Amino acid sequence: MxxxxxxxxxxxxxxxxxxxxxxxxxxxxxxxxxxxxxxxxxxxxxxxxxxxxxxxxxxxxxxxxxxxxxxxxxxxxxxxxxxxxxxxxxxxxxxxxxxxxxxxxxxxQPVYQLLGGASRDRIRTYNTCYDHLSFLTEPVELAASLLESGISAMKIWPMDPIAKESGGHSITAEQLRRGLEPLRLIKKEFGDRMDVAMEFHGFWNLPCAIRIARACEEYEPMWLEEMLPQDNLAAYRELATATHLPLTISERLMTRWQYRELFENRAARTVMPDISWVGGLSEARKIANMAETWYLPAAPHNCGGPVLHAASLHLAANLTNLQIVESVRRHYADEYTAIVGELARPREGYFDLPPGPGLGVxxxxxxxxxxxxxxxxxxx
Ligand SMILES: [Mg+2]
The missing domain is CATH 3.30.390.10 (Enolase-like, N-terminal domain)
Incomplete structure (x- = not known):
């Protein structure tokens, strides 16, 4: 060929x-x-x-x-x-x-078979909340609607509007309390039934990030994502030692060589390569394999397009150190169907192994x- x-x-x-x-x-x-x-x-x-x-x-x-x-x-x-x-x-x-x-x-064959076969029968997913319900104004209703469809993990970014107010350079006690309100309300209502990942989009400086991380601790979020920009991984090490909560970065790191710096700085507890940016399926898999040698899991970033969605499920099916895979309910249930036809939806919070041949899309x-x-x- x-x-x-x-x-x-x-x-x-x-x-x-x-x-x-x-x-x-x-x-x-x-x-x-x-x-x-x-x-x-x-x-x-x-x-x-x-x-x-x-x-x-x-x-x-x-x-x-x-x-x-x-x-x-x-x-x-x-x-x-x-x-x-x-x-x-x-x-x-x-x-x-x-x-x-x-x-x-x-x-x-489906791609996951070529990667070494399935390492699980189904793939746990969390929902990144670009939803019709707002996590800022309707956090409990949003979490309830996810739980109703069996999804027990969600990602929100309620501190982003606060970062816009201060440029991420300072934070008051009032801003901290206001920003964490959606997290507090979800955990108060649902407790351990809903895992909540907190996303920060790299908007904060180091002292603010440490304060926010410590304020999150009582709610035990699933992880704190990209609290700082990704360009100084030694600064992440300082943040990582200031909180017991797991950090994750980042879809903005590219190739195994940038991830090497992340590992050597102990900058994160979960790695999140994006197949459509990091260097493809090959590179994402190599990075996840590297993470395994540091006893770390991978959670592929899957907030892009419909082909990425399929590729992410194939990778997630195979990885022996998968933590969870991202997905967006609004994408697979609605917005992607005009581009690639009907897509599988998770059942009870898990995707079935993806179809083939190839990526099956x-x-x-x-x-x-x-x-x-x-x-x-x-x-x-
Ligand atoms: Mg992110």
């Missing part, structure tokens, strides 16, 4: 999801036996598309697509002068995802009929 064509697709008008219109870039890797693999990245598809065609396609055309690790290194070599992150690494991520999809289709016919579809090909 040889790679014959690299195709990219994107929708100029974007797709309206929780946070407004989002544009994904989809990559399809075509081969001489008629099979193709599908991958995805975002959120700057014009830039990612340019990298795919100008810098990476020449490394792929004519090559054997089953040599995923070697192709990854070849692509990394093509862009490594420019560092770890940005459109270059996102483009690699989408291609790597497509190569795994292709490998699964060629073997007529494809773009719906409606995508190809959209007038704003931008399609580009590089042919070998």
């Amino acid at each position: 040889k790679i014959t064509k690299i195709e990219t697709l994107r929708l100029a008008q974007g797709v309206t999801v929780h946070a407004g219109p989002i544009q994904w870039l989809w990559v399809r890797i075509h081969t001489d036996n008629g099979l193709f693999g599908l991958g995805e990245t975002y959120p700057h598809p014009a830039a990612e598309e340019a990298v795919v065609h100008s810098s990476l396609a020449p490394r792929l055309l004519g090559q054997d697509p089953s040599r995923i690790d070697a192709l990854w290194m070849s692509m990394f070599e093509a862009i490594s002068y420019s560092g770890w992150a940005g459109a270059e690494m996102r483009a690699i991520s989408a291609i790597d995802m497509a190569l795994w999809d292709l490998a699964g289709k060629a073997a007529n 494809d773009l719906a016919p409606g995508v190809f009929k959209r007038p704003d579809l931008i399609r580009r090909e590089t042919i070998g």
Whole structure:
């Protein structure tokens, strides 16, 4: 099997999801036996598309697509002068995802089987609360509605509006109390029945983060996510030693080399790579394997598009050190169905093992009929 064509697709008008219109870039890797693999990245598809065609396609055309690790290194070599992150690494991520999809289709197996098989029969998920109910104004109603559908873990970010007030540089006792009110109310109503993860989006400085972390302690949240920006992992070590609560970072770290710094600084208790950014399924798996050597679990970041969602479930099915996988109810139940058709919903808070072959997901016919579809090909 040889790679014959690299195709990219994107929708100029974007797709309206929780946070407004989002544009994904989809990559399809075509081969001489008629099979193709599908991958995805975002959120700057014009830039990612340019990298795919100008810098990476020449490394792929004519090559054997089953040599995923070697192709990854070849692509990394093509862009490594420019560092770890940005459109270059996102483009690699989408291609790597497509190569795994292709490998699964060629073997007529779901991708998790190629990764080493399932390590569990079902996959626990937590809901990231981009929901129709607001965690700021209706936290108890939101938690109740999740519990009703069997979901017993949720992620909220009630301190973000407070960070906007002070720039994250200071916090008063009143702001601290007000910001933590949704967490307090959920735990008061449901106690241990609902695990609550607290997300901070890197908005705080170190002294504020320490104060907030200590104030969270009485509620025992599942974790504290990205309290600081991710660029100084030694500062995270100080934060980690100031609280007994587990920290997690981050979808904003790229490649195994940045995660090495996280591990060596003991900066987090859970790692959260995003397959569509970190360097693909290959890289996310390597990072999760590295975490295992530090006796740490992984919780794949899955707040992007529908192909990422499928890839995250395949990875989660396989990882021996999975903690839990992220998902967004509004995505799989509603907003993604026009793009990829019906998606499985969790039952009692768990997803079934994902279908194959490959990633088991494809773009719906409606995508190809959209007038704003931008399609580009590089042919070998
Ligand atoms: Mg996050």
